[in-house]
Amino acid sequence: MELTANEIEKNLADVRARVAEACAKAGRDPKDVQILAVSKTKPMEDIRAAMSVGQHAFGENYVQEIDRKYAELGDQVEWHMIGHLQRNKVKYIIDKVRMIHSVDTIALAQQIEKEAEKHGVTMDVLLEVNIAEEATKWGFTAEEAPAAAKTIGAMPHIRVRGLMTSAPYTEDAETNRVHFRNLRLLAEKIRGENDPGVVMDTLSMGMTADYTVAVEEGATIVRVGTAIFGARNYAEK
Ligand SMILES: *Cc1c(COP(=O)(O)O)cnc(C)c1O
Numbered sequence: 001m002e003l004t005a006n007e008i009e010k011n012l013a014d015v016r017a018r019v020a021e022a023c024a025k026a027g028r029d030p031k032d033v034q035i036l037a038v039s040k041t042k043p044m045e046d047i048r049a050a051m052s053v054g055q056h057a058f059g060e061n062y063v064q065e066i067d068r069k070y071a072e073l074g075d076q077v078e079w080h081m082i083g084h085l086q087r088n089k090v091k092y093i094i095d096k097v098r099m100i101h102s103v104d105t106i107a108l109a110q111q112i113e114k115e116a117e118k119h120g121v122t123m124d125v126l127l128e129v130n131i132a133e134e135a136t137k138w139g140f141t142a143e144e145a146p147a148a149a150k151t152i153g154a155m156p157h158i159r160v161r162g163l164m165t166s167a168p169y170t171e172d173a174e175t176n177r178v179h180f181r182n183l184r185l186l187a188e189k190i191r192g193e194n195d196p197g198v199v200m201d202t203l204s205m206g207m208t209a210d211y212t213v214a215v216e217e218g219a220t221i222v223r224v225g226t227a228i229f230g231a232r233n234y235a236e237k
Contacts, residue, residue: 002042003230005049011228012037012053015211019222022215033215036080036204038225040065041232044072050228051077057098059223063089070096082164082204082223084138087111095119101164101204101223104128104138109152116157123157126164126204129186131179134168142186149190153197160195162202162220163187173210180205180217 003011015035023030037050038059047058047069060066061083070079078098085093085102093100094115103109103125116123127148130139140148145163153160165183167176183205191200206214206222214222225232 002046005045005052008046008049008229009053011230012050012055015224015227018212019215022212026216026218028215028218032220034221036082036221036223037228038082038207038223039069039229040083040225041234042225042229044069046229047073047077059101059225063092066093066096080221090115094123095121099124099126099161099202101126101221102128102138103152104140106148106151109148109155109158113155113157121157122159124159124161125152126162126202127152127160128164128166129183131165131183131186132168137166139165142182145186146190146193149198149200150193150195153195155197158197160198160200162200162204163190164204166207167205167210167214170209173213176210177213177217180210180214180219184218 019033020030034057036057036059037055039047040061057078059080059082066079079096080099080101081093081097082101087108090111112123127145128139129145130137130141149160152158163183167179170176184203187200187203202220203218204221205219208224208227211222211224
């Protein structure tokens, strides 16, 4: 069931209002929080509806889908890769995405470095951290992350901009507050090490179920799909 353009516009206004409210509660400037509209599986009309009300950044999980959507819109908007990325697919997105949120191994970073060098770009990346230590999730552990940041930051065509996490599925956003706080504390610890190539100014955390709590805990990017575009039907991807 696809939403109408009007519904998407209204949803986006709603998400913006809730982000602003969470910022007010936490004494933060809403300008410091980027709303990434997660458009995976959703058609171009939906992206255009969001664009019509000023949405400029879109998150996607699948390389082929980025390829197809980029062919239509190019750099009119920012594309962010947020899904698990296989090394052999880096070459398809290296010159299309503004940021890769899902760097979860050193080997993947090495492949990004290689392709970025080939294309003469410096890629902004986030290290995915499995902050709640879920068996099913990709990502570095909190213990591994500082050394990984140092190693990846030293790669000349990569800038480590921060950390990303997908918190556990929950019906009660409050239960994820501790994970968001822990991710922020981990980023602060890594920032304190002043590693070359490591900037640590970005925290990508919070999805439809819990983005307001993530903002209260310091998110600088929230990745919101369902609350903007409605439920996904993976069969139609
Ligand atoms: C799909 C996805 C989202 C968006 O999830 P919603 O619950 O629909 O907001 C955010 N982050 C990642 C990594 C995703 O895969």
